[in-house]
Amino acid sequence: MSTPRFRHAIVRKPCKNLVNGITSSQLGKPDYEQAVRQHENYLNALVSCGLEVEVLEADEVFPDSTFIEDVALLTPTCAVITNPGASSRKGEEKTILPAIEKYYTHIEFIREPGTIEAGDIMMTGNHYYIGLSERTNKEGARQMTAILRKHGMDASTVELKEMLHLKTGVAYLENNNLIAAGELFSHPAFRSFDKIKVDEKEAYAANCIWVNGTVIMPAGYPLLKERIVARAYPVIEVDLSEFRKLDGGASCLSLRF
């Protein structure tokens, strides 16, 4: 599998309406000011991994719009604008298009009745795993697979039972290393990877990102951190407590390409 090198990231500042974002957690409402500070630290972590980061202004229309990963899949050869499955996120995908057009000439779209959120898509070299979740349906996955194949890539689906998104529970760290939590640790789809187990009490931390050799992970999860460091990755920890309150993690907050 080829190892990508990312040059760019796009992030969107959290909006004040963030407090009305979707959540399944019992952790209370996020603090807006603290979320802004944590978002800045996250952005700095991306910069320190060598990325040029484009920062989009907050969008008060969509409470969850800081979780920008979900509205587009950016591959080396094409961009795909998704079609979010959550009703309060419908239309959010249109807001990303102008930013994407600056970087991509090949832009594809997922259309109704297909729904897909890119938090459900994990890139491993030329192959993309697509989680079938409450947000991503079979038709969305079918359309995405056809688009990826048209552009010389491939995909397969993974049925999710408990996770919000596929990348809630898995993170690919290149070199065949895969962080895996819960139902995905022993899932047959990931049999051939060298897995890094996430203990149940640290499940939130499974949502990490590999950026040009470094792993960016949420602060406060020492067992997983130790396991990642044991595989010789430099680690940057970022406090993401306010985003956790909305089920969002390290991957959700940026598009990396």
Ligand code: CIR
């Ligand atoms: C949502 O439920 O849509 C947001 N509150 C969290 C989205 C997290 N995104 C991701 O895992 N890719």
